[in-house]
Amino acid sequence: MKVTKLANLLVIALALTMAASGCKKKPTPLINIPRGQTGGPADVGQGNPVGLGNGATGEGVTGTGGGGPVGQMNPADVEHWTPNTEIFKSDTVYFAFDSASVKTMEKAKVAAVAEAFKANVSPAAIRIEGHCDERGTEEYNRALGERRALALREALIDLGVDGAKVLTVSFGKDRPAADGHDESAWSKNRRGEFILLTPPK
Amino acid sequence: MKSLKSFLAALAALAALLVCGTAAAQNEIEVQSTINILGRTQPIWVSLSGFGGEAEQVLKFDLYVQGFNFTNADNAQYLITGSGDGNLQGRVTDRFSKNTLVSKAYSGASLRRQAHAFADDFVEALNRKPIGRTKIAFKVQAGRNNEIYVADFDGRNAQAVTRDDTLVAAPCWVPGRFAVEYVSYKLGSPGIFLQDLSTGARKTVAYYGGSSISPAVSPDGRKVAMILSKDGWTDLYVGDVDGGNLKRLTKSPEDESSPCWSPDGQWICFATKIKERRVLCKIPATGGTAQRIPTDGVRSPTEPDWSPDGKWIAFTAQMADFQICVVPAAGGDATVLVAGEDPSWAPNSRTLVFNRRSVGRLSLLDVPTKQVKDVPRVSSGINSQPSWAR
Numbered sequence: 001m002k003v004t005k006l007a008n009l010l011v012i013a014l015a016l017t018m019a020a021s022g023c024k025k026k027p028t029p030l031i032n033i034p035r036g037q038t039g040g041p042a043d044v045g046q047g048n049p050v051g052l053g054n055g056a057t058g059e060g061v062t063g064t065g066g067g068g069p070v071g072q073m074n075p076a077d078v079e080h081w082t083p084n085t086e087i088f089k090s091d092t093v094y095f096a097f098d099s100a101s102v103k104t105m106e107k108a109k110v111a112a113v114a115e116a117f118k119a120n121v122s123p124a125a126i127r128i129e130g131h132c133d134e135r136g137t138e139e140y141n142r143a144l145g146e147r148r149a150l151a152l153r154e155a156l157i158d159l160g161v162d163g164a165k166v167l168t169v170s171f172g173k174d175r176p177a178a179d180g181h182d183e184s185a186w187s188k189n190r191r192g193e194f195i196l197l198t199p200p201k
Numbered sequence: 202m203k204s205l206k207s208f209l210a211a212l213a214a215l216a217a218l219l220v221c222g223t224a225a226a227q228n229e230i231e232v233q234s235t236i237n238i239l240g241r242t243q244p245i246w247v248s249l250s251g252f253g254g255e256a257e258q259v260l261k262f263d264l265y266v267q268g269f270n271f272t273n274a275d276n277a278q279y280l281i282t283g284s285g286d287g288n289l290q291g292r293v294t295d296r297f298s299k300n301t302l303v304s305k306a307y308s309g310a311s312l313r314r315q316a317h318a319f320a321d322d323f324v325e326a327l328n329r330k331p332i333g334r335t336k337i338a339f340k341v342q343a344g345r346n347n348e349i350y351v352a353d354f355d356g357r358n359a360q361a362v363t364r365d366d367t368l369v370a371a372p373c374w375v376p377g378r379f380a381v382e383y384v385s386y387k388l389g390s391p392g393i394f395l396q397d398l399s400t401g402a403r404k405t406v407a408y409y410g411g412s413s414i415s416p417a418v419s420p421d422g423r424k425v426a427m428i429l430s431k432d433g434w435t436d437l438y439v440g441d442v443d444g445g446n447l448k449r450l451t452k453s454p455e456d457e458s459s460p461c462w463s464p465d466g467q468w469i470c471f472a473t474k475i476k477e478r479r480v481l482c483k484i485p486a487t488g489g490t491a492q493r494i495p496t497d498g499v500r501s502p503t504e505p506d507w508s509p510d511g512k513w514i515a516f517t518a519q520m521a522d523f524q525i526c527v528v529p530a531a532g533g534d535a536t537v538l539v540a541g542e543d544p545s546w547a548p549n550s551r552t553l554v555f556n557r558r559s560v561g562r563l564s565l566l567d568v569p570t571k572q573v574k575d576v577p578r579v580s581s582g583i584n585s586q587p588s589w590a591r
Binding site: 071072073074075076079098100135136137138139140142143144145146147149150153154163167168169170171172174 | 368370371384388389390391408409410411412414415428430431432433434435456457458459472479503504517519523542543585586
């Protein structure tokens with residue numbers, strides 16, 4: 001009888017201890033996403049209404065938009081510039097799955113683009129187009145493609161290229177370089193392409 | 202004997218406490234008093250008689266994706282009778298109590314629309330939010346580009362919102378207005394636009410250097426959350442629904458993506474990475490520190506959508522393939538529901554529309570009963586990225 005009573009007490013004690021330690025998980029505060037900044041209208045500019053025309057008929061447009069304080073150029077500034085997709089084609093940078101890190105073996109390509117661009121004295125800009133393979137969800141891939149383009153932009157800036165001349169665009173998985181549903185195709189699609197833009201003559 | 206009994210009782214109490222080991226369990230206990238969303242709830246059995254043709258087709262579709270199923274009159278809980286000749290007349294009686302829930306004659310619009318209205322009257326008599334006359338927006342592939350479409354939630358009456366022959370993405374309804382926001386590459390870089398669906402008029406919400414993507418309009422229709430990279434990183438911003446008064450909420454080299462709002466407008470949930478691990482987080486909509494929303498049991502959560510009743514977050518988990526999952530809004534154990542991606546909640550907080558990549562079409566899932574119905578594909582291209590108007 002005595003043993004059972006003791007066992008009883010032990011169980012209750014254990015139960016109380018568990019209750020005291022708490023069942024509820026507190027949300028884990030992040031430490032590497034800092035407090036967001038407030039942006040005043042003067043800093044970030046506004047999405048101006050532009051004459052896109054009737055959505056159904058799709059008339060011609062002119063685009064405007066604000067750039068950020070440390071950010072990218074206004075894409076409207078280069079809207080009618082001539083793209084050259086061939087000049088840096090062999091410098092297309094490839095990425096690992098679900099990664100936007102520029103691999104060591106790819107860095108020579110970035111350096112080649114940086115040197116060629118800096119050596120060029122006439123007006124020009126670079127558009128970096130980031131892409132993904134088909135294996136992600138749509139919006140995740142659109143952000144990942146952008147992250148890849150941004151990583152290459154940062155690498156160019158680190159090599160002395162003027163960031164105001166480098167524009168990024170993500171195509172997510174919408175523009176694969178290779179069709180196919182295996183790693184041979186996927187590895188060709190996880191890429192950043194450098195497009196040289198020059199003003200119309 | 203008495204001591205043994207009390208010992209066993211104490212053990213049972215301990216066992217109960219062991220079950221209460223996670224926040225998810227606490228949420229489960231709360232929610233089970235309403236909808237048993239995590240188990241497999243039995244459907245409500247109804248019988249249908251007298252309709253035929255389109256009326257019967259509409260009733261069956263609408264009710265199945267709201268957790269009803271069909272049997273004969275001897276076994277049904279509710280008897281649905283009527284006729285669909287010309288105009289629809291319908292009656293619903295409770296087989297046990299003999300009460301009449303609905304007894305109505307419909308006119309106007311079309312027979313399909315009358316049938317949707319009848320289905321709505323039935324579910325409303327059960328104190329549920331109706332969905333029979335709601336709409337979805339989604340993306341349709343057209344050659345190497347795509348267009349935004351809207352349709353009835355069952356895929357009918359589909360209409361093109363855009364005809365730009367460019368890349369578009371991520372349509373999102375503006376609550377309270379017949380309008381959508383979406384991403385378009387029409388100007389060259391991906392930008393976010395707001396289009397009034399009645400007039401076709403549209404304006405630029407966000408067009409900056411970099412990519413402006415993933416619009417999510419707040420439940421009160423006044424704000425929009427977006428992912429913008431104009432300042433050098435893919436970060437979360439909030440602006441007025443037309444893009445003014447922009448405020449940056451995150452400043453992080455990690456890729457934030459796919460924001461969505463809590464129904465009270467206080468929080469924005471989004472996908473991001475913590476130390477290379479893909480997670481869901483939420484941040485106060487007015488700015489502040491982000492918190493992780495745990496999704497235990499699944500990997501790589503993305504594309505979240507917060508249920509209108511505030512209780513659940515549906516999302517896609519990217520594992521061996523894509524799985525639609527739900528997690529209690531405070532975080533905890535995630536439940537895998539069905540293969541698919543990109544879920545969007547109906548106003549009833551139980552039906553989800555999502556995309557099945559393998560067949561390139563949209564599907565509807567009633568979460569409690571797990572009943573699934575495909576939405577007829579609109580046009581020949583892949584249908585994806587659905588957004589349910591709420």
